[in-house]
Amino acid sequence: MTAQTLILQTGDSVAIALSDLKAGSMIDDLGLAPNSDIPRGHKIALAPHGVGDNLRRYGQVIGQATAPIAPGDHVHSHNLGMADHVAKTDGQQAVKPLAPIQSDRHFLGYHRSDGKVGTRNYIGVLTSVNCSGSVARFIAQAATETGLLDGFPNVDGIVPIVHGTGCGMSAADEGYATLFRTLAGYAQNPNFGGILLVGLGCEVMQVADLVGGRPIRSDGALRYMTIQSEGGTAATVERGLQELRGIAEVANQAQRAPAPLSALTIGMQCGGSDGYSGITANPALGIASDLIVRHGGTTILSETPEIYGAEHLLTARAETPDVADKLLTRIAWWEDYCARNGGEMDNNPSPGNKRGGLTTILEKSLGAVAKSGSAPLRAVYEFGEVIDTNGFVFMDSPGFDPCSVTGQIASGANLIVFTTGRGSVSGYQPVPCVKLATNSEMYRRMQGDMDLNCGDIVSDGVSLEDKGQELLDILINTASGAQTQSEKLGYGGVEFVPWTIGAVM
Amino acid sequence: MTAQTLILQTGDSVAIALSDLKAGSMIDDLGLAPNSDIPRGHKIALAPHGVGDNLRRYGQVIGQATAPIAPGDHVHSHNLGMADHVAKTDGQQAVKPLAPIQSDRHFLGYHRSDGKVGTRNYIGVLTSVNCSGSVARFIAQAATETGLLDGFPNVDGIVPIVHGTGCGMSAADEGYATLFRTLAGYAQNPNFGGILLVGLGCEVMQVADLVGGRPIRSDGALRYMTIQSEGGTAATVERGLQELRGIAEVANQAQRAPAPLSALTIGMQCGGSDGYSGITANPALGIASDLIVRHGGTTILSETPEIYGAEHLLTARAETPDVADKLLTRIAWWEDYCARNGGEMDNNPSPGNKRGGLTTILEKSLGAVAKSGSAPLRAVYEFGEVIDTNGFVFMDSPGFDPCSVTGQIASGANLIVFTTGRGSVSGYQPVPCVKLATNSEMYRRMQGDMDLNCGDIVSDGVSLEDKGQELLDILINTASGAQTQSEKLGYGGVEFVPWTIGAVM
Ligand SMILES: [Ca+2]
Ligand SMILES: [Ca+2]
Ligand SMILES: [Ca+2]
Ligand SMILES: [Ca+2]
Ligand SMILES: [Ca+2]
CATH class of the missing domain: 3.40.50 (Rossmann fold)
Structure with a gap:
């Protein structure tokens, strides 16, 4: 039987409705009934909360109750808000080192004279x-x-x-x-x-x-x-x-030879996101990211505009104050960049986001940040700066997909993982790009362009853990030479897009 | 015999040295001797000037004498300057309508249902x-x-x-x-x-x-x-x-059928310019531009940063005050564009320009503006705005070649003419691009990329008039289907470069 709701992490305050829920109609997987109609994609409370209590989704605080909340209540703008000190101070204890995994898992790569390993030649x-x-x-x-x-x-x-x-x-x-x-x-x-x-x-x-x-x-x-x-x-x-x-x-x-997973540097991306991105493909990728990091590899989060307003989610995971400072410096740079170009960064969920069930900027950004799992943030790099550490890192970039990927490859990525809901098609020679579909409907329709369906997390109840493990297998195979769909199709001839900053004279 | 100097237009105050001239050594083509050594590319006075007198090159004022000047004197920063009122007021009578040419000259083009004519299909x-x-x-x-x-x-x-x-x-x-x-x-x-x-x-x-x-x-x-x-x-x-x-x-x-020259819309460009650009290919193109305009056609000057500081050369040729105002509005926009991007527009000849013999910003910009001949300025357009008039017009753009050409094609150009000294290679499908070499040395070296040598204006004494007529013939042949060198080579697959303005998000 298809589940009606999804709990993203044990201990979360809310579950996500996977279909429109009717008031008073028992939800078997939760053992409770909604107190009002709750649209698909919106949140239902699992436990009682008093005013000022933190609520969690993805294991992370998404805001504070602004009214008493009972189990079964619809949780949204009417009873959930974001007090300033939530944004600024929560999660200072979020640096939780992950246990290293000693394993002989490896991929077959091209060993270069500088010690790096290529996944293509x-x-x-x-x-x-x-x-x-x-x-x-x-x-x-x-x-x-x-x-x-x-x-x-x-x-x-x-x-x-x-x-x-x-x-x-x-x-x-x-x-x-x-x-x-x-x-x-x-x-x-x-x-x-x-x-x-x-x-x-x-x-x-x-x-x-x-x-x-x-x-x-x-x-x-x-x-x-x-x-x-x-x-x-x-x-x-x-x-x-x-x-x-x-x-x-x-x-x-050069010939392919065994290389440890620590030689993987994986650029993580989302593009053409939808309401499923934050509950299927992104957290599944987060689990794979944690596995890569635990094997000593490197994963890169980017797309600075998409974490704007919730950057403390990352600074709270920063291994040192310097790392946090460097991220905040980039954020300040972005504010200036947008202002001097006559625009502004938007740190509020849009009306469309809210209709889809996203209540606060924390919740919205958690969807994007979910790609990065829970590993500590080891370093922050500028666009295209060579990455010289292992672990989970951030590289500053626009959210524009080809431009962001271009920066990650310049920084040394030898594999790209790209989650998409609407169905982005692209490839980035010389680096293979593994596409994750966030929903099963799009996966079926665009199967020739997608490498893995994560929609079955919702449609078939596949666990995030299992999906993360499945993705790790795909990443290792791809790194060893298995062609991605976009490689088979011949993508990559036009997607090198350096970041144009400044006046074109 | 090769000429030692070049007078760009009858009535000019100076001639240009085509080789290093020795003090006291008679120059046959001028009938006078330099009063000091004059390096190649620099100016020699043809007539006496008192302090405050205007000096002309290309038939245009390039500055005022700041010291008495005798025939044979080297004219440069020591005796030529730019008083403010030269910049602002000279040439208000510069609107000199060109006599229309009634002719049955035509090209063979593709007649479209909107009345426009293509040179390719x-x-x-x-x-x-x-x-x-x-x-x-x-x-x-x-x-x-x-x-x-x-x-x-x-x-x-x-x-x-x-x-x-x-x-x-x-x-x-x-x-x-x-x-x-x-x-x-x-x-x-x-x-x-x-x-x-x-x-x-x-x-x-x-x-x-x-x-x-x-x-x-x-x-x-x-x-x-x-x-x-x-x-x-x-x-x-x-x-x-x-x-x-x-x-x-x-x-x-569609089939090729005779079309009047009034159906030509020609984007004019210079890129990889050198010391010869302003004395060979650019003025030769200016003569062809005047001929096109006199036949009822349209020619487009662009590359706003390259006329900066000498925009009055164009406003003085504006047919109406509105046209002049529109150009000045774009100039003001550019000042803001550069300032907000942390840069500035540079309106002074660089040290390298000065070593090459360019004394004032007027003189430098005249080299770029020379492409546009002497026709009145009928209209000013924004980048990519559809051009809806005949005559000589200005379309705002960066100087960056592929970007500027992209704007001209979007505006409706069906032919591009591109002067180059260093040897730019490029093509702009779907529009043919005729390349003019400014010097014979580069032409010989890169003949497979160039469509016409204008270096012989200097090296063989070919007149600008003759070169302009020769270019007109090439333009008509090209418009009728003759392939340019860049078309034969297969250029055009990567040169579509829209102008990136604003923040990449
Ligand atoms: Ca994204
Ligand atoms: Ca993106
Ligand atoms: Ca597949
Ligand atoms: Ca130019
Ligand atoms: Ca140019």
Whole structure:
């Protein structure tokens, strides 16, 4: 029998209605009846609460009772509010280290000379500026047509990384610094066995600056050129093919070999979210995230605008005050970023959110934050900053999916997990992206694009624990080379989207 | 014999040194000798000037003498300055209507039902958001692989128009409005015989909004769909192919037929400029622009940051005070845009400019403005705003080439002319782009990318008039179907770059 309600974590104050509940009609799985009609997606109280009592969902405080609440009551704006000190102080004891798991579980990856491990072995044709993007694609296309990789079976393919910026910008501002980190980060991502960097020549983002200073790759598998120095399109394509052969010889030496789960760096995303995201796919991913962290791996939460107003949920989990401070610094930066662009960050549930049953910003953000499970927050990074620790971390980014994923890959992610309710379709070469459907209806309709249905948590009563374990298995298989749906479909050619910050000049 | 100097317009106060000139060494083409050494690219006085006298180059005032100037003097920062009233008031009589040319010169174009004429006949697969970009490319690729256009010989090809935005933005700000104009403008460009619009479904830039309100194409050759409604990638590609067949049947009915030059709308650009840009390719383009205008056609100047500080050069040519006001309003907007992004517009020649012989901002901007010849300024448009007049017009845009061209095509350009000194390589489907080399050295080196050498104005003494006429012939041939170098090379797949304004959320 299909359950009528869902309790997200033992000890929660409320259950979530999985269908419209009728006043007085007994709910078998709870052993109580609603005191009024409760719409699907809304909350029903499990226990009595006095005014000022905290209520919990996902094991986290979502607000305080503003009126007495009895078991069976509909819990929403009329009896649940968010006192200031709830937002600011609750959960200071939330740093709960997770028990490490000693295990011989492993994946088969490409071990790089800097100690990182790739889950794929692509060659990237990276571009400093939009103006070299077509040539990067011509080179990749010519390589395909001439069978350049025929003798290099260990290379997965050649991936042009093209974008719409790199010039018409100041070389002195944070937009430039952010793009620089992004390009340098891609050049170092372990899923690339080698890089050919192509510039035009006269752009603001100079190839010489990108390859100058410290070596961009410790294996030396980086070559570079500019179209203007080579003498135009045809000459650049010709030399590009020569360089690719040299790079392919290096990249082809890599072979999959066992690697511990600590070598996984997983970017977590949600896009096209719906009312199920926060109760199915996101918390299931949170459980998998905790498992990865307990195995010594790294998981990355991002999408700063989606945690805005509930950032204390994360600062409360920060391992040190410095980590919490760094997150708050980013939040303050975002407030300024939006203000100077004539907008504002919205930290209230929208009317649509409220109709769907979300009462407070805490509750709304918990849905997004649920992806990160319960692990302590070890570090906070800027967009595209190279991640140099294990554990659960935060990387600042917009919520815009391709842009956020681009930052995570620049930061070193070798796997992406993406939850979606409406059905987002996308891929992010060179990194595989595992898609989780939040609801069974969309999963059935878009099965060719989805890698795992989490809707059965609601539709078939599958436990979050089981789903988290199932996801971990999929992640290990994917890391070892099993193709995701988006890889099979050929996604990834347009989804490199660096964050445009600042004026386009 | 190669000329040692160049006089840009009859009546100019100065000539430009085409090689390093030695003090006292007679210059045959001028009949005088320099009074001091004058480096290549710098100015030599042709006539005596008293303090306060205006000096002219390109027939335009570039500043006032700040010390007495004798014929043969080096003219630079030591004796030439820019009094405020030069900047603000000179040239108020600069509106000099050009004599119309009655002629039966024509090109062969595709006549559309709205009266516009295309120079190409492509089908566009337009995307509302980055998240549908891969599917747009899958559809175009599947169409190629299945020979979908085999029965439609009048269709030039299928062009996916993909980009990195469309979501993670406010639907209420000017960034959204600008993107909306850009996408709607592409859908209406006469070089498209039909449009398939593909969205994801949950994005901010809704397909329903794009196709709602007034019809986006008067010929009805627009179909649309979203990936989420269709049920994923495979189903969308399949339906996309069906829709493309229907669109191709409409588009295939178009055939090239004679069209007057008044049907040309030419976007003018410079990128990768050098010291020759302002003395060869740009003024040659200016002459062609005047010819197009005299034939009743439209030419578009853009790249607002490059005229900054010398905007009165254009307001002085404005046909009405309203037109001048609209340009000044955009300039004020730009000052705010840069300031709020923590930067500033720089209206002074840089040290490098000065070393190259540019003395004042007037002189520097004249090089960029030279592209626009001498025609009166009839109208000023915002980025991507549909151009609804003939004559010489200004469309506001960044200087960043692909972004500026994107705006011009959205505004209705059916031909692009692009001058370059360093050697920019790019193409802008569905609109052909004619590349002018500013110097012969780069032309020889990158001949496969360039359509016309203007360097021979300096290296071989070709007159600007002759070069302008030669360019007009090329423009007419190109409009009639002759392929540009960038079309032969296959450019245009990555150069659609909408202007990102505002915060990426
Ligand atoms: Ca999200
Ligand atoms: Ca997102
Ligand atoms: Ca599946
Ligand atoms: Ca320019
Ligand atoms: Ca430019």
